Amino acid sequence: MSETVRKHQEFLFPAVATYYQEPLALTCGEGMYVWDEKGDRYLDCFGGVLTISVGHAHPKVTQAVVEQAQRLQHTSTLYANAAQSDLAEKLAQITPGRLKKSFFTSSGTEANDTAIMAAKHATGRHEIVVLRHNYSGRSATALSAVGHAPWRTWPAQVPGFTHALAPYCYRCPFKLTYPECGLACAEDIEEVIQTTTTGEIAAFMAEPILGVGGFIVPPPGYFERAVEIARRHGGLFIADEVQTGWGRTGEKWFGIQHTQVEPDILTSAKGMGNGAPIGLTIATPEVADSYPGLTFATFGGNPVSTAAALAVIRTIEEEDLRTNAAETGAYLRAGLEGLKEKHRWVGDVRGKGLMQGLELVKDRQTKEPHPQGVLQVFEETKRRGVLIGKGGLYGNVIRTGMPLIASRSHVDELVAALDAGLAAVTA
Numbered sequence: 001m002s003e004t005v006r007k008h009q010e011f012l013f014p015a016v017a018t019y020y021q022e023p024l025a026l027t028c029g030e031g032m033y034v035w036d037e038k039g040d041r042y043l044d045c046f047g048g049v050l051t052i053s054v055g056h057a058h059p060k061v062t063q064a065v066v067e068q069a070q071r072l073q074h075t076s077t078l079y080a081n082a083a084q085s086d087l088a089e090k091l092a093q094i095t096p097g098r099l100k101k102s103f104f105t106s107s108g109t110e111a112n113d114t115a116i117m118a119a120k121h122a123t124g125r126h127e128i129v130v131l132r133h134n135y136s137g138r139s140a141t142a143l144s145a146v147g148h149a150p151w152r153t154w155p156a157q158v159p160g161f162t163h164a165l166a167p168y169c170y171r172c173p174f175k176l177t178y179p180e181c182g183l184a185c186a187e188d189i190e191e192v193i194q195t196t197t198t199g200e201i202a203a204f205m206a207e208p209i210l211g212v213g214g215f216i217v218p219p220p221g222y223f224e225r226a227v228e229i230a231r232r233h234g235g236l237f238i239a240d241e242v243q244t245g246w247g248r249t250g251e252k253w254f255g256i257q258h259t260q261v262e263p264d265i266l267t268s269a270k271g272m273g274n275g276a277p278i279g280l281t282i283a284t285p286e287v288a289d290s291y292p293g294l295t296f297a298t299f300g301g302n303p304v305s306t307a308a309a310l311a312v313i314r315t316i317e318e319e320d321l322r323t324n325a326a327e328t329g330a331y332l333r334a335g336l337e338g339l340k341e342k343h344r345w346v347g348d349v350r351g352k353g354l355m356q357g358l359e360l361v362k363d364r365q366t367k368e369p370h371p372q373g374v375l376q377v378f379e380e381t382k383r384r385g386v387l388i389g390k391g392g393l394y395g396n397v398i399r400t401g402m403p404l405i406a407s408r409s410h411v412d413e414l415v416a417a418l419d420a421g422l423a424a425v426t427a
């Protein structure tokens with residue numbers, strides 16, 4: 001075992017779990033690839049959980065970070081800085097609808113905590129409707145919003161969250177089929193509000209595609225219906241774009257832009273900084289203006305993180321990566337559909353753009369989850385120099401989140417590794 005892994009296991013909380021039987025210690029990265037301590041190269045198809053958006057060590061992002069770090073590394077929120085102001089202006093331009101005012105933090109968890117607090121202040125109410133299979137982060141508030149027992153390792157501490165049924169068509173909670181279902185899962189939100197809240201809510205908060213939940217893609221019309229119901233009961237709509245933002249889903253900047261719905265608050269993190277720690281809560285002026293002071297975040301709007309994020313956004317624009325995410329994503333999707341035809345373990349293929357997953361089952365009829373199969377695919381793909389991710393309530397969903405610079409040949413490499421991995425799966 002490498003010294004790095006040994007020290008990790010001795011000196012870190014064991015809860016900081018790593019992938020693979022023999023964990024990887026990474027030393028460097030460039031573009032689509034990372035290298036481990038042994039000098040072995042891996043095609044990175046998970047990007048540190050959809051965070052490497054424009055590729056490892058992208059020269060434009062590195063340059064922005066280095067120049068900013070040499071000039072001014074820290075201000076706190078008590079002083080203005082140009083990187084933060086320029087980023088906030090850019091975000092007002094590219095985020096949907098009337099979103100305009102930003103609050104920067106350092107993670108997705110903090111972004112969601114801030115959004116929930118903002119919705120409560122703006123409405124004067126405290127109840128929040130979230131989805132089962134949702135993931136929001138690891139603070140007391142965010143954890144209370146999580147709809148995923150394996151991550152809820154301690155009873156939720158913050159009251160007021162109620163979990164609506166997930167728009168999970170493959171495992172439809174009503175055992176119905178779209179579109180004959182009439183969007184029963186969205187309709188149910190009405191009853192959830194009427195029966196589990198005071199009848200008036202602060203917000204409905206949801207991921208446009210449920211990421212940790214296993215890339216669950218809500219059916220067309222879901223958000224239009226769900227948000228209409230939430231708003232009729234006084235609620236704001238918070239779109240958690242921590243995974244789905246920054247062109248990941250193809251063509252659009254944000255996942256919710258594939259629907260007709262405009263959020264009142266949008267949160268993000270991950271791919272926004274390409275690895276620089278940053279969290280974003282952007283809201284309409286009314287919502288932002290109703291957030292009372294004093295409030296403060298030491299690292300909020302940190303000039304190095306905001307300079308990185310601005311460079312990431314410019315790179316996505318200059319290299320037309322939203323188009324690439326759509327085109328290369330469609331090519332990947334076709335490859336994954338081919339794997340479904342070939343391997344009986346693949347129950348469902350789903351996602352959008354360069355956010356594509358495979359749900360593995362032991363039997364297509366019973367849909368019994370096959371988490372051990374995922375682990376077998378993990379070891380085999382690693383042997384072939386390809387890194388992938390996993391998720392899903394049952395740990396049976398293979399998640400891929402290739403950097404948006406991925407080309408068809410990278411996809412071919414990934415699909416070939418998955419093919420070999422699936423061939424190695426046993427019942």
Ligand code: PMP
Nearest residue numbers: 107108109135136137211242269
């Ligand atoms: N929201 C979503 C949708 C996420 O996927 C995550 C992280 N997996 C978070 C929030 C929390 O982000 P962080 O880990 O940066 O706190």
